Amino acid sequence: MFVFRLGEGEWKEESRSSYNLFDPVVRSTVQVFPGGWSAVYVFPDNPGMWNLRSQNLQSWYLGAELYVRVYDPDPNPAKERPPPQNILLC
Numbered sequence: 001m002f003v004f005r006l007g008e009g010e011w012k013e014e015s016r017s018s019y020n021l022f023d024p025v026v027r028s029t030v031q032v033f034p035g036g037w038s039a040v041y042v043f044p045d046n047p048g049m050w051n052l053r054s055q056n057l058q059s060w061y062l063g064a065e066l067y068v069r070v071y072d073p074d075p076n077p078a079k080e081r082p083p084p085q086n087i088l089l090c
Contacts, residue, residue, distance in 0.1 A: 003030050004039040011037040047072035049083060 002024035007015055019039055032038045044050075053065035069083075 001027055001030065001043075002041040003027050004041060006031070006033070006036065006038050008033070008036045011039075015039070042068075044068070044070040046070060 003026075004019040004021065004024050005015065016039075024041070030038050030040055047070045050068045050070065051065060052068060
């Protein structure tokens, strides 16, 4: 993932003008500080279900996580299995 910017307070539309689009930092993890935000770009080139979550267990328990499905037009079950039947949907 590419980290475009970290900020304090609430994200605003004007924040986009300060993104580092020319030489962003490449990271596998990114911190979001209390009362802050992070702008990242993820290039989803690996099909499957991906979990974006907080490392803090208390936040995790409260639902601070997101599942992203990267679609693959080839429905070969050897490459990707469907989500389980008991998945919790929003």
